[in-house]
Amino acid sequence: MLTELYVVGQSPLHLAPPALKLGLLFVYCTLLFVIPHPGVLAIGAAVVTFGYALAGLKASHAVMAVRPAFYILVIIFAVQLWLEGPGMAAYIVARFACLLMAASLVTFTTKASEFIDGILAALTYAPAWVPKAKIALAMSLVWRFIPMVRGIFDEVREAQSARGLGRNMTALFVPIIVRTLKSADEISEAIHARSLED
């Protein structure tokens, strides 16, 4: 899950500025796409492997990065196998895997607050009417509350299953929406209580 991607550490990658990491990620992805050569892919794979080692990450973290896209990669492999043959299919899938691992390397080594500071820095020269602090806060709330909404979903699904309504969409989504909106009100109030603004 998005919120579980940060891995605590003090490696050079953890300490690097988020803007630098995002910039390098952009260059890395661009090079892998614009130079479609197996040698470049091999270098790319070596670079991302070195990055994982440098950050003190394990092979399981790389698996965690690729696993959510596993079925999509299988579909891409099957389509490319049919259209282009096994060599190209393996190349395309390996390139996607490298991109996913590289992107995850950034999130594994960057805290949400650092991303948000980066966003605020990027918005420094935005017009005054752009609500920079609110945009940053909204980003952090998304990060924080995805697991909470998922927890509500699991609780409601279990409760409705116990009542024999596990497949009833109305019984599932009405309580989820009501609870989520109620939580949103309380969260909004807590933010007001903790900050100094109305």
Next chain:
Amino acid sequence: MIQFDRVTVAKEGRTILSEISLDLSEHRIGVIGNNGSGKSTFLRLFNGLERPTTGRVCYKGEDKTDLRQHVGFVFQNPDNQIVFPMVDEDLAFGLKARKLSKPEIKTRIDAVLTELSLTHLRERLTHQLSGGEKQMVALAGVLVTRPDLIVFDEPTTLLDLRNKLRFMSVLDALPHPAVVVSHDLDLLAGFDRILHIEDGHIIADGAPDVVIPAYIARSTC
């Protein structure tokens, strides 16, 4: 420290609190009452989350508009109070809102985590904490802002016995004056003053050994 001067709160034609006048200066003040009696609304007035429809809430004799600068609020459900994914990021939230420098933010977070014996949680993901740990982190998020007074809205309702006892011991050791709304009469038994609110009125105000037995008698008859 806090004075209520004929405070009335009304919403959608319904009076929630009626003509409340109080001078609150005790170290520990408990608030009891049935559900829907107006306790939470009363508590929200301390922090400026609720504004009186008529009357004034004064801090040290002044009708302040920046009550949040002085009064911290600990909510019943810490899940709705913690807004950042990691503990240290969340503790920094209120301090960044106050535009403190990074070294000052770090110093304050270090001090509070040490004070509450939470240093091991510093880089933990907030949604992975236990209920008791979340409540402590929520309290830490308030303490770092160094409030003059802390108000608690049913802080032990979601805690098991062990965490409730730990919370009680932490609350006992806090140097800050506190106002606590709770149904947990054990928690309030050692307080200096108890307010009993019913239907928007303070119907009893005094020492715990007087107000709490009367509340129990009223609730069981």
